[in-house]
Amino acid sequence: MTERRVPRPRRFLVCEPRHFAVQYAINPWMHPGRPVDAGLAREQWRSLVRAFTEHGHTVDRVEPVPGLPDMVFAANAALVVGGRVFGSLFHAPERRPESEHYDTWFKTAGYDVYRPESVAEGEGDLVWTGRYVLAGTGFRTTPEAHREAQEYLGRPVIGLRLVDPYFYHLDTALFVLDDENICYYPEAFSPGSREVLRRLYPRAVLATREDALAFGLNSVCDGRHVFIAPQAAALAGRLADHGYVPVPVDLSELHKAGGGIKCCTQEIR
Numbered sequence: 001m002t003e004r005r006v007p008r009p010r011r012f013l014v015c016e017p018r019h020f021a022v023q024y025a026i027n028p029w030m031h032p033g034r035p036v037d038a039g040l041a042r043e044q045w046r047s048l049v050r051a052f053t054e055h056g057h058t059v060d061r062v063e064p065v066p067g068l069p070d071m072v073f074a075a076n077a078a079l080v081v082g083g084r085v086f087g088s089l090f091h092a093p094e095r096r097p098e099s100e101h102y103d104t105w106f107k108t109a110g111y112d113v114y115r116p117e118s119v120a121e122g123e124g125d126l127v128w129t130g131r132y133v134l135a136g137t138g139f140r141t142t143p144e145a146h147r148e149a150q151e152y153l154g155r156p157v158i159g160l161r162l163v164d165p166y167f168y169h170l171d172t173a174l175f176v177l178d179d180e181n182i183c184y185y186p187e188a189f190s191p192g193s194r195e196v197l198r199r200l201y202p203r204a205v206l207a208t209r210e211d212a213l214a215f216g217l218n219s220v221c222d223g224r225h226v227f228i229a230p231q232a233a234a235l236a237g238r239l240a241d242h243g244y245v246p247v248p249v250d251l252s253e254l255h256k257a258g259g260g261i262k263c264c265t266q267e268i269r
């Protein structure tokens, strides 16, 4: 018998991949020489937005800016908890200009925005669990930024070290299922961080490297539905065994930039 899983309506911020391309390589997935079908990327992205709205979620949009091909990855722009916006300072100079556009959106919507002094990549590395922030470091976001996030948000921040360059952001190796549980790929973390996760979430749903390479951990869960890459079929099956309802959404063109469903989705809380 599995528990009854109850969805909670969410508010998401997204950015259409109108100017999406792979023009530089800042993670091992990106190969600027290889073709990307921009039309297909847009179509796939629209199917994600449709899936969110069909499941009762609200979707807001930031206007995409020419020359910022990774702007579609809205998750990286901030972590928003309790109406406080902890903004980003991107590691790659190519992505730094994105922040000002997202910050403007938040300010126009009436939010205060904190600009970190150290490298911080929003929900890419800072994951709100409902009780505290799980914070990745090792490739992008720095431990100094973890401290800034704790100070600004007034919520406990738990640092975790990522060790596999294919899983350079925390949201490529872990996602939150609900207030009680998470799903993650243990080998993406240092031994100590793995132990921390084991202690915090003894009943977590564990993923394999195959699941992770299929962007299965870059999922969004509303407490019941898991918007997940169809390439991660094995993980989707395991989540179904736990009472969650997988909703497959294929973003294969965006995978070429190292991003998937969660990367394209900023949650406003």
Ligand code: ARG
Pocket (backbone or CB within 6 Å): 026, 027, 030, 070, 073, 075, 076, 095, 123, 124, 169, 171, 172, 257, 258, 259, 260, 262, 263, 264
């Ligand atoms: N090309 C982008 C980068 O490397 C992909 C970002 C993916 N976003 C994420 N939340 N993991 O920065």
